[in-house]
Amino acid sequence: MTTSKKSAGKILVNWAAVLVLVLSVIVFTMIKGGAFFSTTNLINILRSMSTVTIFALAATVSMAPDGFDMAAGTLGTFCAYVFASFFLWFGMPLWLCIILTIIFAMVMYLLTMFLILVCKVPDMLATCALQFVHQGLGLAYTGGSAVSAGMTAASWAKIFKGDDLSPASGWTPSTQAIGKDPWIIIIMVICVAICYILLERTKYGRYLYAMGGNKTAAKLSGINVKKMRFMAGMFAALFIAIGGIVVCSRNSAAQINGSDSYLMSSLAAVFIGRSIGGREKYNAIGTAIGALLISVLENGMTMCGVVYYILPAVKGAVLCLALVAAYATSKED
Amino acid sequence: MEKITLETKNVSIEFPGVKALSDINFKISTGVIHALMGANGAGKSTLMKVLAGANPTYTGEVLYNGSPVELRHPVDAKKLGIQIVYQEVDMALAPNLTVAENVMFNDIVMNMKGKLLMNYTRIRREAREVLKQLNVDIDVRRICSSLSLAQKQMVLIARAIQNECNFLILDEPTAPLSDSETDELFRVVRHLRETHNMAIIFITHRIHEVLRICDSYTVMRGGMIVDTTPITQETTSKEIVDKMLGRSFEENFPKEICEIGEKAFVVENLTEKEGKVKNINMYVRKGEIVGLAGLVGGGKTELCKTLFGAYKTSSGKISYNGKELKIKIPADAVKNRIALVPEERRKEGVLVAETVNFNLAAASLNRFCKLSFVSEIATAKNAKHFVDELQIATPSIRQKVAFLSGGNQQKVAVGKWLAADSDVYIFDEPTKGVDVGAKQEIFRLINQIAKDGNCVIYATCENSELLSITDRMYVMFDGRITAELETKNTNETEIMRYSTGEVQEAFA
Numbered sequence: 001m002t003t004s005k006k007s008a009g010k011i012l013v014n015w016a017a018v019l020v021l022v023l024s025v026i027v028f029t030m031i032k033g034g035a036f037f038s039t040t041n042l043i044n045i046l047r048s049m050s051t052v053t054i055f056a057l058a059a060t061v062s063m064a065p066d067g068f069d070m071a072a073g074t075l076g077t078f079c080a081y082v083f084a085s086f087f088l089w090f091g092m093p094l095w096l097c098i099i100l101t102i103i104f105a106m107v108m109y110l111l112t113m114f115l116i117l118v119c120k121v122p123d124m125l126a127t128c129a130l131q132f133v134h135q136g137l138g139l140a141y142t143g144g145s146a147v148s149a150g151m152t153a154a155s156w157a158k159i160f161k162g163d164d165l166s167p168a169s170g171w172t173p174s175t176q177a178i179g180k181d182p183w184i185i186i187i188m189v190i191c192v193a194i195c196y197i198l199l200e201r202t203k204y205g206r207y208l209y210a211m212g213g214n215k216t217a218a219k220l221s222g223i224n225v226k227k228m229r230f231m232a233g234m235f236a237a238l239f240i241a242i243g244g245i246v247v248c249s250r251n252s253a254a255q256i257n258g259s260d261s262y263l264m265s266s267l268a269a270v271f272i273g274r275s276i277g278g279r280e281k282y283n284a285i286g287t288a289i290g291a292l293l294i295s296v297l298e299n300g301m302t303m304c305g306v307v308y309y310i311l312p313a314v315k316g317a318v319l320c321l322a323l324v325a326a327y328a329t330s331k332e333d
Numbered sequence: 334m335e336k337i338t339l340e341t342k343n344v345s346i347e348f349p350g351v352k353a354l355s356d357i358n359f360k361i362s363t364g365v366i367h368a369l370m371g372a373n374g375a376g377k378s379t380l381m382k383v384l385a386g387a388n389p390t391y392t393g394e395v396l397y398n399g400s401p402v403e404l405r406h407p408v409d410a411k412k413l414g415i416q417i418v419y420q421e422v423d424m425a426l427a428p429n430l431t432v433a434e435n436v437m438f439n440d441i442v443m444n445m446k447g448k449l450l451m452n453y454t455r456i457r458r459e460a461r462e463v464l465k466q467l468n469v470d471i472d473v474r475r476i477c478s479s480l481s482l483a484q485k486q487m488v489l490i491a492r493a494i495q496n497e498c499n500f501l502i503l504d505e506p507t508a509p510l511s512d513s514e515t516d517e518l519f520r521v522v523r524h525l526r527e528t529h530n531m532a533i534i535f536i537t538h539r540i541h542e543v544l545r546i547c548d549s550y551t552v553m554r555g556g557m558i559v560d561t562t563p564i565t566q567e568t569t570s571k572e573i574v575d576k577m578l579g580r581s582f583e584e585n586f587p588k589e590i591c592e593i594g595e596k597a598f599v600v601e602n603l604t605e606k607e608g609k610v611k612n613i614n615m616y617v618r619k620g621e622i623v624g625l626a627g628l629v630g631g632g633k634t635e636l637c638k639t640l641f642g643a644y645k646t647s648s649g650k651i652s653y654n655g656k657e658l659k660i661k662i663p664a665d666a667v668k669n670r671i672a673l674v675p676e677e678r679r680k681e682g683v684l685v686a687e688t689v690n691f692n693l694a695a696a697s698l699n700r701f702c703k704l705s706f707v708s709e710i711a712t713a714k715n716a717k718h719f720v721d722e723l724q725i726a727t728p729s730i731r732q733k734v735a736f737l738s739g740g741n742q743q744k745v746a747v748g749k750w751l752a753a754d755s756d757v758y759i760f761d762e763p764t765k766g767v768d769v770g771a772k773q774e775i776f777r778l779i780n781q782i783a784k785d786g787n788c789v790i791y792a793t794c795e796n797s798e799l800l801s802i803t804d805r806m807y808v809m810f811d812g813r814i815t816a817e818l819e820t821k822n823t824n825e826t827e828i829m830r831y832s833t834g835e836v837q838e839a840f841a
């Protein structure tokens with residue numbers, strides 16, 4: 001009987017996140033009715049979860065091989081500066097800006113990988129230190145201000161633009177569309193799909209999960225663990241760049257510290273997603289559900305008149321519960 | 334000086350399925366250096382853990398000066414002055430603290446009730462006094478992680494005698510030490526016997542050391558005491574070895590005759606970067622099973638890992654079929670079709686959190702991929718094939734490996750390399766912790782691998798296994814190969830003599 005009780009408890013823990021999601025949808029619908037339970041609001045929720053999800057996917061690929069990235073938010077902000085400046089200051093076409101931003105994120109991520117793989121600094125510490133590097137270098141790049149339409153370029157841009165620092169172009173409808181539905185949602189879905197295929201369908205995903213389960217055993221199975229960690233880092237950089245671009249487009253400007261606050265929300269989504277369905281693995285679908293849960297809670301509570309400045313506490317509480325579910329049941333103490 | 338005695342009466346310990354100690358009657362009194370000897374798994378450490386209070390589940394009784402005492406917790410033992418220094422010195426030391434703090438560690442933990450501030454002057458002074466008693470010169474302000482292994486051991490001995498200490502147990506203290514460090518340890522041990530009237534119990538494999546320093550010895554075998562005798566001028570190492578071996582345990586595994594081909598896997602002058610293995614020269618022919626003999630700590634595991642690229646080499650050459658192999662990391666070894674079934678199965682051999690299916694494909698995923706996409710159908714087919722062929726007892730290929738028995742986990746660990754179709758198979762203690770039936774099956778499997786014309790290296794400290802399954806063997810001692818023996822021309826006594834370093838110079 002105890003075993004059946006135990007397994008029932010385990011199932012409950014495994015599906016707790018989904019249960020909370022369904023319950024909160026029901027509760028909010030009961031309170032707000034059609035205002036909450038409508039297509040328009042669903043799109044609102046999906047839109048607001050997109051950015052969190054994309055950053056959370058970056059965290060998912062980092063964490064699958066037992067890595068970590070505390071600097072995803074700050075790098076995202078830096079990417080937004082770069083994206084906005086290429087577009088506004090230099091008037092490059094949109095596709096080129098996107099590609100260059102992704103390349104830029106990967107190049108910046110080489111530094112992260114250098115610290116982790118070559119200097120052997122623990123992931124958490126290396127990326128904590130890099131937060132400051134990203135923030136400082138980012139603002140040095142923009143000349144200390146945000147990058148938005150109509151503002152002049154930073155003084156170093158003279159090298160490329162000559163003495164005329166006035167902006168080369170303003171935001172165009174296509175750039176703006178990235179941050180609006182349906183495109184923002186489509187981008188999110190594509191990112192989830194990429195992450196899902198990488199982790200669940202390719203051999204690389206297996207290598208990464210093997211490393212996450214037991215690095216020594218993975219290494220002794222002939223997996224090149226450093227190469228795989230590097231690859232995971234490059235995928236993280238890809239998602240971070242996309243996340244930075246989306247945030248920039250949504251705000252119509254590359255704001256100072258624009259993406260920094262997404263870090264904690266994204267980590268919350270990843271941890272919530274880990275235990276869904278008893279996977280005990282950081283996975284793309286779980287992460288997306290985690291992000292959805294957070295967005296539903298935020299959306300519903302705002303609608304019910306809960307003041308916005310309390311919302312972080314709610315997010316924190318959900319994260320705590322997810323972590324308790326993940327660790328309280330583990331055998332070690 | 335007055336003598337204190339410590340005695341066990343019919344002490345037994347049972348672990349599920351195994352009787353680790355049966356009816357041990359062991360007696361020791363202060364003022365002697367006593368050796369406790371026996372092959373691996375004889376029960377030496379288990380018995381000492383009982384005395385140290387670290388094995389609370391024993392049955393029978395322990396007498397201290399004739400009156401019964403309960404040793405159910407390390408604190409019980411410490412109160413009676415029984416101190417133990419475990420083999421793994423790093424487990425007991427706080428590496429980031431100073432020597433003084435480490436020596437006085439028990440004092441800091443136990444005697445600080447009601448006090449808030451540390452009195453470093455006192456701690457340093459007392460630590461210095463203890464080290465002086467040992468006649469050891471270590472600066473008490475040094476950080477422990479900067480000490481040599483021998484010095485760390487001294488710190489732990491100092492910690493042990495800083496408290497009341499009548500019985501000092503040293504678990505294989507000399508295994509990692511150099512000759513001069515061993516001499517220094519012996520000097521300290523003798524000093525403790527003379528000036529402190531202590532009993533020192535030495536667990537060791539090295540017979541010549543026993544003859545040099547100990548007053549008496551006890552030999553254990555299979556959880557029982559074989560003999561306890563004083564050491565005299567007449568005591569010979571042969572007599573001790575014979576007692577350690579006893580009647581030989583016949584595994585009764587018929588070695589199948591394989592056709593042995595030409596030299597394929599050749600290792601020349603291989604030395605590990607930190608000197609874990611030194612100057613290794615060996616070769617394996619096709620279809621041949623070559624044993625690596627030696628006791629725990631002899632360097633077998635280290636050699637296996639060095640061959641596989643898990644440890645870095647500083648010099649030497651590994652070649653297969655005359656072609657030199659560049660092995661820097663395990664991934665290179667796998668590319669060159671070398672397989673390692675490591676000793677720590679659960680930690681290193683299999684991915685316990687993953688399924689049988691996943692594990693059996695882990696070393697050869699490329700074969701099941703199209704454009705990097707894993708074909709679940711192909712891996713499932715592979716898993717089913719090996720589950721059938723190796724008779725892995727599992728409800729399904731989707732079962733997590735954590736839920737399989739030890740023997741079946743080992744089969745998965747072997748199966749993953751069979752799937753990778755390697756040329757050279759290295760087995761490190763593959764029968765550790767598996768039952769007799771599974772052992773037979775693993776032997777059969779290894780034989781089959783050799784029969785298929787592969788090179789097999791088989792490392793184990795179970796000499797009877799080596800005698801039954803290998804064609805030839807290298808004996809290791811202290812990270813070096815001390816002998817190369819033809820299996821049919823050797824016996825356990827000879828292997829034991831080379832593995833205990835007793836005949837060291839024979840093979841130079």
